[in-house]
Amino acid sequence: MNNILVIHTxxxxxxxxxxxxxxxxxxxxxxxxxxxxxxxxxxxxxxxxFLHLPSPHITPAHMMDLFRFIEQCMADKPADGVVISHxxxxxxxxxxxxxxxxxxxxxxxxxGAMRSSNEISPDGPHNFVSSIRTxxxxxxxxxxxxxxxxxxxxxxxxxxxxxxxxxxxxxxPPYGPVGLITKRGILFPRKPVKRDHFPVSKLSKKVLLIxxxxxxxxxxxxxxxxxxxxxxxxxxxxxxxxxxALLMPLKEVLDRGIPIVLVSRSFSGxxxxxxxxxxxGRRLKEMGIIFSNGLTGPKxxxxxxxxxSVNLDKYKLQHTFEQLQ
Ligand code: ASP
Numbered sequence: 001m002n003n004i005l006v007i008h009t010x011x012x013x014x015x016x017x018x019x020x021x022x023x024x025x026x027x028x029x030x031x032x033x034x035x036x037x038x039x040x041x042x043x044x045x046x047x048x049x050f051l052h053l054p055s056p057h058i059t060p061a062h063m064m065d066l067f068r069f070i071e072q073c074m075a076d077k078p079a080d081g082v083v084i085s086h087x088x089x090x091x092x093x094x095x096x097x098x099x100x101x102x103x104x105x106x107x108x109x110x111x112g113a114m115r116s117s118n119e120i121s122p123d124g125p126h127n128f129v130s131s132i133r134t135x136x137x138x139x140x141x142x143x144x145x146x147x148x149x150x151x152x153x154x155x156x157x158x159x160x161x162x163x164x165x166x167x168x169x170x171x172x173p174p175y176g177p178v179g180l181i182t183k184r185g186i187l188f189p190r191k192p193v194k195r196d197h198f199p200v201s202k203l204s205k206k207v208l209l210i211x212x213x214x215x216x217x218x219x220x221x222x223x224x225x226x227x228x229x230x231x232x233x234x235x236x237x238x239x240x241x242x243x244x245a246l247l248m249p250l251k252e253v254l255d256r257g258i259p260i261v262l263v264s265r266s267f268s269g270x271x272x273x274x275x276x277x278x279x280x281g282r283r284l285k286e287m288g289i290i291f292s293n294g295l296t297g298p299k300x301x302x303x304x305x306x307x308x309s310v311n312l313d314k315y316k317l318q319h320t321f322e323q324l325q
Contacts (some may be wrong), residue, residue, distance in 0.1 A: 002080035002136040004043040005073050008032065009066065009094075011051040011087025013124035015112035024116045026052055031117035032085060035125045042129070043080075043136040048073065055087025055112075056292060060203050060305060063097040070098075070108065079134030081107045085128065086114040088161055088169065091147065095156035096299045097218075099145035100306045103197045107140035110156075111148045114167045123150065123167045130181045137186040143178070144195050153179030155192050159298055162267075173268035198306040205230040207309040209301045211265055212236050218245040225253055231304045232260045234289075235297040240264060240271030240281035247279060248285075254288050259317055261310075263292045263300045270294040292321045 006015060008030055016027040039045055050069055051062065062238055070082055086094055095110045102108055111131040113124030131148040134140055145156040149170040151219060158172035172178070179188040206229045210221070214237075225232070232253055236242050240262050242250070253260055262284060264271050271292060273285040285291060292300045300321070 002043050002138075003080045004045050004132055004135050005070070005077075005079040005081065006039075006045050006047040006085075006132070007066070007069065008047070008049045008056075008085045009051040009058070009062075009087075011055050011085065011089075011091070011132050011286065012116050013085050013087075013111070013128070015054075015116040016118050017116045019118075020202075025056070032124065032128055035128055038125075039129050039132040042133045042261075045083075045132065046073075046077065046079070049109050049227050053087070055090040058087070058090050058094060060097060060302065063094050063142060064101075064200070064203055066298050067098055067101045070102075072106075074106075075135070079106065081109065083128070083131045083135050084108065084110045085124075086112050088114060088149075090169060090214050092156070092159050092161060092170075092296075093298050093302060095145050095147050095159065096304070099156035100196055100303060101198070101200060102145055105133050107143050108139075108145045109135040109140070109148050110145065112164060114169060118280070126239065129302065131152060132177070136179065139179075139186055139188050142191075143188070146178070148163045148181065151181045152177040152187070153186070154179065157192070157195070157299070158293070194323075196303065198303075200306050200309045203305055203309050205305055207231040207233060207301050207305045209233045209297050211297065212242050212246070214243070216243045216245060218249060221246050222249050222291075223261050225249055229315065230258065231308050233292075233297055233300045233304055235263050235265040236259060236262050236271060238264065238266060238286075239269070239274050240284065240291060241275055241277075242279045242284065244279040247283075250284075250289070256299050257312065259304070261292050261300050261304050261321055263290050263295055263297050265297070290318050290321045293323060 083154040
């Protein structure tokens with residue numbers, strides 16, 4: 001049997017519903033411990049409680065600490081794979097940050113739950129055991145960081161939470177899951193083509209994420225960019241267009257030597273330099289704005305944070321964001 005390192009960080013998967021008030025909050029004892037015996041049918045597990053936080057409290061610094069903790073555990077006692085339990089609200093961000101840092105063959109699987117442990121039909125125990133099975137599967141080796149929820153396996157790069165409460169919330173638009181979990185096996189019909197890697201030792205930069213909307217005012221935008229920051233991710237409209245009022249302040253940001261990465265606020269698809277009208281993508285590209293390869297805004301923000309932390313120059317930044325994966 002393979003050896004799996006289990007690390008708990010909190011989230012609904014470790015919470016309980018108060019039957020009188022209906023509110024959900026962290027439980028003193030992690031309810032996942034009750035499922036370790038079943039999980040042990042699939043792997044030898046060693047369990048660590050690293051954090052006990054709701055995931056809106058998680059920061060990039062926690063993500064770095066979590067990665068260091070994994071590395072330290074692996075150095076002390078090597079395992080064949082890692083399973084992390086995490087709140088679902090920022091699960092995709094932790095997954096993606098770990099994917100940017102992780103450069104080894106062993107899989108890291110992240111899971112969570114939409115229903116707390118004592119609600120009707122909790123999804124946490126099933127997701128937890130499915131994650132152990134996935135991390136223990138030899139087929140998962142070399143797949144990077146994977147998200148296991150609801151019998152599906154997603155890459156950290158493409159997965160996103162698409163529904164606020166439905167258990168089928170995690171999807172990978174437009175590509176779909178990379179693998180499936182059945183009663184009999186763990187199936188990977190395809191593999192990620194390429195993964196980014198940034199050997200970050202310290203995250204010291206500040207990257208802003210700003211979403212565009214119809215009629216966005218120049219003064220509101222200027223308010224955001226009046227602070228000190230090192231990079232900007234802009235969630236543009238459609239294929240990558242912005243309201244014209246933003247053009248002048250965007251140019252000023254570029255003139256300050258601050259890179260701007262463009263993503264789309266659309267649910268699916270990539271940005272392209274299609275339109276040449278004022279504020280259109282073609283004009284933005286000519287200004288020197290970097291177009292991303294289909295990442296969501298929060299993930300492009302983490303990637304820019306990681307890329308700036310390893311001091312990628314302008315040319316390499318452009319290359320790493322514009323390559324299609
Ligand atoms: N708000 C919770 C969290 O992210 C939601 C969840 O875990 O599903 O911690």
